[in-house]
Amino acid sequence: MNYRSQKSLTYNPSLSRNIGNKALNIISAIFAIISVLPLILVISYVLIKGGSYINLDTLILEPEPPGDDLLSAGGIGPAIIGTFVMTLIASIISIPIGVGGGIYLAEYSKSGKFAKFIRFGSNVLAGIPSIIAGVFIYAIIVSTKILFGSMFSGIAGGFSLSILMLPTIIKTTDEALKLVPDNLRRAGFGVGASKFTMISNITLPAAFSSISTGILLALARASGETAPLIFTALFSRYYITSFEDIFYEMGSLSVLIYNFALEPYESQNQLAWAASFILVVVLLSLNILSRWINTLGAFSKNKV
């Protein structure tokens, strides 16, 4: 073998193709760093700046009206409860409908025309801007006072959040049930189970962990949403004390952040940072929890 051909078999870093490769490797690495940078910056600012304003008073007090007291702006207690209550209302509405719709798509009509239409519809619904959900609920519930004469109310806020949760839950239920092997279904029918028994005792339990992942992700998305709430639930500085309070204005963490971030007072801004801290910590834990649950599933995508 002569010298030339031997040389062409070894790696030569000065070749133009190798230089080009190196350069592009570095460029793509820089792009990846730029993409990750905002997350690191946002999270560290929220955790450090927001975390420094967290104490017992901030967590339980009611927020003061802006400008009333320049030193202390009160706390975010009612907003935490409000976010929880409205997300709960949204879940009560959207989880049964979403799981039921997903069951229909996966178990009754896998590729029928109607199922295709519903799948398409839920994708379209998922793409509708969240503020449109607020506009819609404003038009049918708030401005018509259809719910016992209440206008801006926690329950209207819950309804608008449920519109945002619905498509995610339908889609994940549908996909989770489709991953359950058909053998299990045939075995169920083979021993004489009715379709309802088969679904409730075999396929739903088998897909349970993937479905809960989807529900948790939908919950996480809904509890961080602001746009649908600013003119359905509005905002309130007070704790809810009785069941009837859900028919009145209700505060939430996200609307508190929006309102108080735009106030000129330092103490209000600090409260907004504290609320972001709580919101981000809860949402990130929900996300990580849902990832963990998904890995437990018997029929998660990685295992089938």
Add this chain to the structure above:
Amino acid sequence: MDKATRSKFLLKTRPTSEKLVDIGFKNIVVAMASMVAVILFCIFAVVYYESTESISRYGLRFLFSSAWNPVTDEYGAFTAIYGTLFTSIASLLIAVPLGVGTAIFITENIIPKYIRDVIGIMVELLAAIPSVVLGLWAVFIMEPFIRPFFNIIYEIFGFIPFFSTQPLGGGMMPAILILVIMILPIITSISKDSLNQVPSKLRQAAYGIGASRWTTIFKVIIPAAISGITGGALLALGRAMGETMAVTMIIGNSNNFSWSIFAPSYTISSMLANQFGEADGSQVSSLMYAALILMILTLMVNVFAQWMVKKLSLKYQ
């Protein structure tokens, strides 16, 4: 078969109650699935119905007028429509190279897998941060930090209409940057999925005939995954158009039309967020008209995106 055995088998019919439960359950889930269609239809019907007054009064003139005056009752959404389209398309142009580059970086074996997995998870967690928190961060941290750089651009290139306003707080450019952050995770994760779906045979064939890594990526892998990547970009465009809170907090909310990217502006969704709470009379109807335009825009983009994504999954399965 004697009578006793036969009656034993006859007993094995399903009890009526179980049949009723079965039929009832099916009808319930059908009704639940139909809810999606009902809600979707209702949203369109309600928004259209509420905006009929404005539609009949202004017609298409609404799209090209930037008057927005509740006192004289004159409304036009040109500034908001331009703002929506400009911010979303500009943010897409920045986010697509970044997102696709990141997706390539985490699907190629340039660095060890666990680091790539961490990067992938971090980008996806970015999607979990609520937009109002990003808005808060943009208002207090990002915008003050980046304003001096904008000022330099303004001083050097101020004669170009696009940079002709002095940056003073909220404006279109900070809104574009925050939109880039918000749509990056969508583009990255969908591009990653479509790059992963490209069969490894294609890559091996390219390596086999002596193509280098990046020749393979540009000439084989990306063309094979292009419809998925385009679909992801379109979904991100739809998201950017409808994005409300972060944009409302940083765009400056002004209905005065300006070519400058440093000037305060409006998007349809920020206009809705700002004015809907205290609007009444024909202003509500005009806002609904704007909402209808936003819905039609996002609907078109989303349907097209779904069609694109479907094209890829037909190709390689």
